Amino acid sequence: MIRPTMKHQVIRSIGIFLAFSQGLFLPFSVHAADMTTGAVIVTSIPSDPSDLSATGVSAAGINLSWTDNSLNEDGFSIERKTGSSGTYAEIATTTANVASFPDSGLSAGTVYFYKVHAFNGNGFSGYSNEASASTFAAGGGGGGGGGGGGGGASSFPTGVVFRGIAYPKSSVTLLKDARVAAITKAGPDAQFEIRVSDLSPGTYNFGVWAEDANGNRSLTQVFTITLAMGATTMVSGIFIAPTISVDKIETRRGDPLTIIGFTAPNAEVSVSINSDSDILKKIVSDVVGAWVYKFDTNEVDYGDHTTHALAKYEEDISINSKVLAFKVGTKNVFVEPQKKCPARGDFNNDCRINLIDLSILAYWYKRLNPAPVYDLNGDGRITLIDFSILAFNWTG
Amino acid sequence: MALSPINTSGAASPFGTPTVKLHLGRLVETDGYFAARITIDTGKESVNAVELRLGFSKNDFRIVSIQDGNSIINGWVDRPTIDESAGTVSFSGIVPGGFSGADGLVATLLVEPRAAGTMPPLQMTGGMAFRNDGLGTPLAVSFDVEPWLVSEIPTSSNRLLTAEDRRPPEEFMPEIVRDRALFDGRAALVFMTEDKQTGIERYDVLEVPAGLRHGDVSGWHEAESPYLLLDQALRSDIYVRAVDYAGNFRIVSVPAPSAPRLIFDSNANTAVALGAFLILLGGITLWLIRRYLRVRS
Numbered sequence: 001m002i003r004p005t006m007k008h009q010v011i012r013s014i015g016i017f018l019a020f021s022q023g024l025f026l027p028f029s030v031h032a033a034d035m036t037t038g039a040v041i042v043t044s045i046p047s048d049p050s051d052l053s054a055t056g057v058s059a060a061g062i063n064l065s066w067t068d069n070s071l072n073e074d075g076f077s078i079e080r081k082t083g084s085s086g087t088y089a090e091i092a093t094t095t096a097n098v099a100s101f102p103d104s105g106l107s108a109g110t111v112y113f114y115k116v117h118a119f120n121g122n123g124f125s126g127y128s129n130e131a132s133a134s135t136f137a138a139g140g141g142g143g144g145g146g147g148g149g150g151g152g153a154s155s156f157p158t159g160v161v162f163r164g165i166a167y168p169k170s171s172v173t174l175l176k177d178a179r180v181a182a183i184t185k186a187g188p189d190a191q192f193e194i195r196v197s198d199l200s201p202g203t204y205n206f207g208v209w210a211e212d213a214n215g216n217r218s219l220t221q222v223f224t225i226t227l228a229m230g231a232t233t234m235v236s237g238i239f240i241a242p243t244i245s246v247d248k249i250e251t252r253r254g255d256p257l258t259i260i261g262f263t264a265p266n267a268e269v270s271v272s273i274n275s276d277s278d279i280l281k282k283i284v285s286d287v288v289g290a291w292v293y294k295f296d297t298n299e300v301d302y303g304d305h306t307t308h309a310l311a312k313y314e315e316d317i318s319i320n321s322k323v324l325a326f327k328v329g330t331k332n333v334f335v336e337p338q339k340k341c342p343a344r345g346d347f348n349n350d351c352r353i354n355l356i357d358l359s360i361l362a363y364w365y366k367r368l369n370p371a372p373v374y375d376l377n378g379d380g381r382i383t384l385i386d387f388s389i390l391a392f393n394w395t396g
Numbered sequence: 397m398a399l400s401p402i403n404t405s406g407a408a409s410p411f412g413t414p415t416v417k418l419h420l421g422r423l424v425e426t427d428g429y430f431a432a433r434i435t436i437d438t439g440k441e442s443v444n445a446v447e448l449r450l451g452f453s454k455n456d457f458r459i460v461s462i463q464d465g466n467s468i469i470n471g472w473v474d475r476p477t478i479d480e481s482a483g484t485v486s487f488s489g490i491v492p493g494g495f496s497g498a499d500g501l502v503a504t505l506l507v508e509p510r511a512a513g514t515m516p517p518l519q520m521t522g523g524m525a526f527r528n529d530g531l532g533t534p535l536a537v538s539f540d541v542e543p544w545l546v547s548e549i550p551t552s553s554n555r556l557l558t559a560e561d562r563r564p565p566e567e568f569m570p571e572i573v574r575d576r577a578l579f580d581g582r583a584a585l586v587f588m589t590e591d592k593q594t595g596i597e598r599y600d601v602l603e604v605p606a607g608l609r610h611g612d613v614s615g616w617h618e619a620e621s622p623y624l625l626l627d628q629a630l631r632s633d634i635y636v637r638a639v640d641y642a643g644n645f646r647i648v649s650v651p652a653p654s655a656p657r658l659i660f661d662s663n664a665n666t667a668v669a670l671g672a673f674l675i676l677l678g679g680i681t682l683w684l685i686r687r688y689l690r691v692r693s
Contacts (some may be wrong), residue, residue, distance in 0.1 A: 070519075088643055108564055122445050122610070175492070175493065177470050177566070178470040178471060178492040178493075178588075179568075179588075191575035200563055200566065200591025200592045201592065202466050202593065203467075203468070203501065203592070205468060205470055205491060205492075205493070205495070208494065209491040209493075220492070220494075221493075222442075222493040222495065224495060224497060224498075224500060226466070227493035232558070319465075322530075323529075343530075347575070347577050348573070348575045353521065355471075355571070355586050355587075355588050355621075356571065356573050356575070356586055358490075359586040359621055359622035360469055360575065360577045360580065360590075360622070361585070362473065362621075362622065363453050363577070363578050363579070363622055364577075365473065370581040372576070373577075376532075376591055377531075377532055384445050384447055384473060384488055384524060384526065384532075385445075385526060385532035385534075386532070387445050387471075387488075387490050388444050388445035388490065388526035388527075389472050389527070389530060389531065390490070391444035391445060391471075391490040391491060391492045391494070391528065392444060392493075392494070392528050392529065392530040393515070393530065394492030394493060396492070
């Protein structure tokens, strides 16, 4: 479906939105692994302005100037507060490619603080540095020279922003080409945002995963994105898959199997039991995102089954969680207390699966008689299958 | 006239559907070279490991290089290799977290035709892909290639497909690892980076012994990760140079973890400081001896 608008056109394809800004062609593409239900929006917001400076020029005026780092802004929004304890409010907007603003009508001898951000039809950039200046004293000369802290590159930076929902107060990790690029913490509402800037234009594999309050990790959601030079690409609408765990490997038929996990707060969780006929149960997570479902094992026959979950939060639907296997039999076999470190592949026991573990596996690749610990699928040799298992468990 | 891709080998795996499609695109001439893209279409699957082996007619063209710029592959298990005498190319690699999409660039072949005309298609002699499911479930692989037509052999002697690549490889940070799983616990270096244009051609490593500087030694040698360090005492500064196919490079360094840097640094100022320190030490020693002798007498 193609829905042209005045500013840009949005193309929806297999649950993925791509946006192309008019005037500046942004040839990005995105693919998300396991994206069966989730809708991710990819847009291009302006790059952050930088080098904001403020200079008092009279008893009632302060001049602002900044560096325009964006090729695709519609304008800039200027915010001001009075004194360091004041509250910022927008005082003006400019049109595109404007990098200065004379603020007037101010009180004499007063310190004002400013920050600026760019906007377009897709949203706002991040803020510039903060700058402050003082107007001249009434009847006096001289005046407060301002100045901005920080500052950015004068060229047009290339960057990417990821926004979405994880679990309340969870740790969210962003991988860039398999290495950790940033870690952030989701808010109490499970919302997160991660920015990476000063990248080279080109194609990247970005991966996002989260860790819940019990130390369980989500699946990694991967986005293959081609970043255009001088533009900040925004990937929003990410909904991290719920975490999931079960209390028993084998459950005596008739006893309940407890399935638990985390997702967004007050989200609708659909728990699937995959048996001869699939069973779907719906529950709601609590305010901290925790969900629990006690499955009545009388509903399935003796034998091996699997379970997984997905969540719906407002209009967003997550991708599927990991798939867990369990057995309905004649006795209860509880899951061993969870190990803090990840699953198979953490060869150096640092609780991460990354380049070091890949190097260790590569060292044993094609060698005779590798130790069983490196033979992840237990077939007696190190093959590409073992690397596939390592890649699935990768944490960066 | 539209040319249809040639399916040079059907599903290469006996594991049935779904099939992962590997595709070799048409030859595109750029600055005297011809390039063809190998792409992957995973259908609805998420794939995290791929292997491909191709055979080609060495009489009709030469494969100059296999470039991984902008590849979806983030870790090579077997780096792309050309065996000119056997007429084969091969590689295998992984995508941590998996890739799902219809046009994922795996690698780019740089080709030098020996004569104009229609090139015989490359044949897949082996191909594997594995589902990103934590089990390494194999998926069937098919391979097709678009016809390669060369109307004229370029006469340009200055063949520079890489002329537009002026950016060095991406930033990276090698790590020193001492783990019993690697080289029997000896110190090793692990490293990996990407280049967003032409791709990484090779890595070089230089170990600079204590007391010398980067420019004082010329011992760069090509290396692969994991790399067994020569200086197991870890008193050398280590430099890793990632070089792309256009010759751009990035050098990163790992300071010697256990070097007594003040004493052994050959910097001129440090040498002066060291000399002054030794003179002072000698003076104090002399003074203590004289004082001892005086007290004794």
